Amino acid sequence: MRNPHSNGNLPKLEEGRESAEENGYGDGVILGLDGGATSTVCVCVPFFPYGDRLPEPIPILGRAVAGCTNRNSVGETAARDSLEQVISEALVQSGSDKSHVRGVCLGVSGVNHPSDQEMVQNWIRDMFPSHVKVYVQNDAIVALASGTMGKLHGCVLIAGTGCIAYGFDEDGREARASGAGPILGDWGSGYGISAQALTAVIRAHDGRGPETMLTSTILKALGLSSPDELIGWTYHPSWARMAALVPQVVSCAEAGDEISDKILVDAADDLALSVKAVVQRLGLCGKDFSRCRWKSFFPVVMVGGVLNANMKWDIEKKSQASTDTFRAQTIIPKVEPAVGAALLAMNFLTVKIDVS
Amino acid sequence: MRNPHSNGNLPKLEEGRESAEENGYGDGVILGLDGGATSTVCVCVPFFPYGDRLPEPIPILGRAVAGCTNRNSVGETAARDSLEQVISEALVQSGSDKSHVRGVCLGVSGVNHPSDQEMVQNWIRDMFPSHVKVYVQNDAIVALASGTMGKLHGCVLIAGTGCIAYGFDEDGREARASGAGPILGDWGSGYGISAQALTAVIRAHDGRGPETMLTSTILKALGLSSPDELIGWTYHPSWARMAALVPQVVSCAEAGDEISDKILVDAADDLALSVKAVVQRLGLCGKDFSRCRWKSFFPVVMVGGVLNANMKWDIEKKSQASTDTFRAQTIIPKVEPAVGAALLAMNFLTVKIDVS
Incomplete structure (x- = not known):
C-alpha cells in the first residue's frame, strides 16, 4: 500500500445533510464504517476527488449505528448481520441505494491478519455489485485517517x-x-x-x-x-x-x-x-x-x-x-472514525490504488 | 469453625477396594468430592472415627470422575448435573447406595462467598435424606486436608x-x-x-x-x-x-x-x-x-x-x-483432594461439629 495524496480543487459544500441527488455530486456515494468493540457506525458521504483541500465540514448524507461487528466477540453471523443492517440504514437515510455506491471502506476491530481481512471483504463484496471498491482495514487505520483527514x-x-x-x-x-x-x-x-x-x-x-x-x-x-x-x-x-x-x-x-x-x-x-x-x-x-x-x-x-x-x-x-x-x-x-474511513476510500479511489 | 482432632484408635485396613458390607465398618460411608477447574472427582470411603492414627492406605470403596462443576464456568445446571452423576457413579462402584451415606464433603472451586456455599449445599442436600451431613468448602480447603490428612x-x-x-x-x-x-x-x-x-x-x-x-x-x-x-x-x-x-x-x-x-x-x-x-x-x-x-x-x-x-x-x-x-x-x-474431603467429613462428624 502506498501513501497517495493529490491536489484536488474542491468547491466548499453547504453544511448539513443532503440527499445524493441534491448535493450536486452526481458521482455517487461512499460508505465509511467504523466497527469498534461496542458499536458500529456507518456514514454515507458524496464522492469527491480526494486532495489537500477538502469540503468543510465533510457533508454527511446518512449515518446509522449498530452493535459490535468484531467476529471474535459476537461470532460471524451476528457480525455480518450487523454490518448489513447498518449499511442499509445509512443508505436509506441518505436517500440513495446500493447502485449509487462507488466504494466502501470499513475499519473493523479484530482484523489482525490477512485472512480476517479477506473474510470481511467477501462479506461486503457480496452485498454490492462487483464494480464497487471494497477496502477493509483495522479500525485503527480509519481512526488515523479521521485525524489526518484521509492521509495515511x-x-x-x-x-x-x-x-x-x-x-x-x-x-x-x-x-x-x-x-x-x-x-x-x-x-x-x-x-x-x-x-x-x-x-x-x-x-x-x-x-x-x-x-x-x-x-x-x-x-x-x-x-x-x-x-x-x-x-x-x-x-x-x-x-x-x-x-x-x-x-x-x-x-x-x-x-x-x-x-x-x-x-x-x-x-x-x-x-x-x-x-x-x-x-x-x-x-x-x-x-x-x-x-x-x-x-x-x-x-x-x-x-x-x-x-x-x-x-x-x-x-x-x-x-x-x-x-x-x-x-x-x-x-x-475533528471527525469520527467512520468519516475517516470514507475519506480513506476517497483517497484510494482518487489515486486509483487497488488495495482491495 | 474450630479445628477438631481426636485420638481415635483404628485397626489397620487391608489395601484395595472393598464394598461397604465387606469392610467391617457397619457405620456407613462418606463421600469426598473435589471439584476443580477441569474435572470433578468423587470417592466413597467407609466411615471411621477420625483421629491421629488413620488406616493406611485410606480404603477407597468407589471412585468416579466427571467434568467441571464450577458454576461460574459451566453454569448452574451443568454443574449440578455433573455433581449428581459423579456421586451416583461413586456409590454404584462402592456397592452402597444413598441410604449408607453419613456425610458428604465437597471442595469446589468458585465457592468464594457464603451465598455460593449455600447454593451448592442445597443442591447436595436435595440429593440425600435429611440426616446426611453436608459440608461444602472451597476446593483449596480439601486440598489442604489432603496434605494434613484431614486436619485444618x-x-x-x-x-x-x-x-x-x-x-x-x-x-x-x-x-x-x-x-x-x-x-x-x-x-x-x-x-x-x-x-x-x-x-x-x-x-x-x-x-x-x-x-x-x-x-x-x-x-x-x-x-x-x-x-x-x-x-x-x-x-x-x-x-x-x-x-x-x-x-x-x-x-x-x-x-x-x-x-x-x-x-x-x-x-x-x-x-x-x-x-x-x-x-x-x-x-x-x-x-x-x-x-x-x-x-x-x-x-x-x-x-x-x-x-x-x-x-x-x-x-x-x-x-x-x-x-x-x-x-x-x-x-x-499422598492422597488426592477428594480423599482429603472425605477425611475432613470424618473429622467434622467425629467431633460432631456442625459447620454445615
Whole structure:
C-alpha cells in the first residue's frame, strides 16, 4: 500500500445533510464504517476527488449505528448481520441505494491478519455489485485517517476499551503495537487499567498489597458489599463493562491515592511505549532515534475514552520525558472514525490504488 | 469453625477396594468430592472415627470422575448435573447406595462467598435424606486436608490452572490470598504464567519488548505461523488451554531464556507472597513476623501442576530468601483432594461439629 495524496480543487459544500441527488455530486456515494468493540457506525458521504483541500465540514448524507461487528466477540453471523443492517440504514437515510455506491471502506476491530481481512471483504463484496471498491482495514487505520483527514501518515494511538498504536511512513509502510486484546497485555487500555485496579482491590483485601481508596470507590460503583464479590463479577465481564471503571481509577488518583496513580502512570508508559515502538520501526524520526528532536514533526492522532478522560497524565509529556525523545504533532480528530474511513476510500479511489 | 482432632484408635485396613458390607465398618460411608477447574472427582470411603492414627492406605470403596462443576464456568445446571452423576457413579462402584451415606464433603472451586456455599449445599442436600451431613468448602480447603490428612491447620498453596493460598490457625480462623481468577491478577497460576509468556511474544513481535525464545517455542506448540495469529487464539481460550503452555515457558527458562526465567521468578514471588499474606494474617509464625524462624514449623501443603512441574524455582527457597522469613514444613499430599474431603467429613462428624 502506498501513501497517495493529490491536489484536488474542491468547491466548499453547504453544511448539513443532503440527499445524493441534491448535493450536486452526481458521482455517487461512499460508505465509511467504523466497527469498534461496542458499536458500529456507518456514514454515507458524496464522492469527491480526494486532495489537500477538502469540503468543510465533510457533508454527511446518512449515518446509522449498530452493535459490535468484531467476529471474535459476537461470532460471524451476528457480525455480518450487523454490518448489513447498518449499511442499509445509512443508505436509506441518505436517500440513495446500493447502485449509487462507488466504494466502501470499513475499519473493523479484530482484523489482525490477512485472512480476517479477506473474510470481511467477501462479506461486503457480496452485498454490492462487483464494480464497487471494497477496502477493509483495522479500525485503527480509519481512526488515523479521521485525524489526518484521509492521509495515511504518522501514528494513531487508540485507548478506549482496548488500545493499539498503528502507523504509516511516507512510503506507505505500516507498523502496529499492542491491540492484542486483554489477555495479551494491553495494559494501557481501559480494560487493562480496570483489571489492574480490581487486582489492587483484591490484593489489599487479602493482605498482598497496600490499602487503596479503590476498594470503597469501586465497590460503591458496582453496588457490591465485599471485594470477595468481585470474583464472581469478573467471571463473565464484557470488556466494555470492565473499561467503564476507568473514571473511578482516575477519581481515586486525583484524590491522591498512590495505587491508582501508579496504575495510570504505568498505563501511560505502556501507551507511550506502543507509540514509540511504531515510530521506531517506521523510522518516522529518521534512522537515528536518539536524534529525533531535530527531525520535523509527524502526526500522532489520539483517539478513545482513556485519552480524552481529562486525566492527569499526558502521553506526549511522558514520551518527551524519556531519553530517546520524539516530538509528535498531537491531533485530536475533528471527525469520527467512520468519516475517516470514507475519506480513506476517497483517497484510494482518487489515486486509483487497488488495495482491495 | 474450630479445628477438631481426636485420638481415635483404628485397626489397620487391608489395601484395595472393598464394598461397604465387606469392610467391617457397619457405620456407613462418606463421600469426598473435589471439584476443580477441569474435572470433578468423587470417592466413597467407609466411615471411621477420625483421629491421629488413620488406616493406611485410606480404603477407597468407589471412585468416579466427571467434568467441571464450577458454576461460574459451566453454569448452574451443568454443574449440578455433573455433581449428581459423579456421586451416583461413586456409590454404584462402592456397592452402597444413598441410604449408607453419613456425610458428604465437597471442595469446589468458585465457592468464594457464603451465598455460593449455600447454593451448592442445597443442591447436595436435595440429593440425600435429611440426616446426611453436608459440608461444602472451597476446593483449596480439601486440598489442604489432603496434605494434613484431614486436619485444618497450616496453609495450602495450589498452583495449577489457577492459584490460591488458604490457611487455618490452631483456633480454626481462616484466611486466603489469590484465587480470584485470571482477570484479578493470579499471576502465579498456570494461566497467569502463560498469559505473561504470550504477552512477551507479542511485545517482542511489535517492538515493545526484547526477543525471546518463547516466540518459536510457543508458536510451534500451538501450530501457528505468526504471533499475529495468537490474537485470535486468545479471544476464547479456556483457562486450562492457556495453562497448558506452562511447560513451554519452563523449557525456555531452562534453556537460558531470560524473559521466561523472569516470568517464572515473578510467578514464584507472587505465590510466595500469597502464602506469606495468609501466614501473616493468621499469625502462624506468631505475632512478630520477623522472628518467624524461631517459631515451630507449620505445614504448607503444595498442590498443582505448576508446583510439581520440576521447575528451577522453589517457593520455599524463595520465601526463605526474603528478609521476613518463615519456615514451613512443606508437604506434598499422598492422597488426592477428594480423599482429603472425605477425611475432613470424618473429622467434622467425629467431633460432631456442625459447620454445615
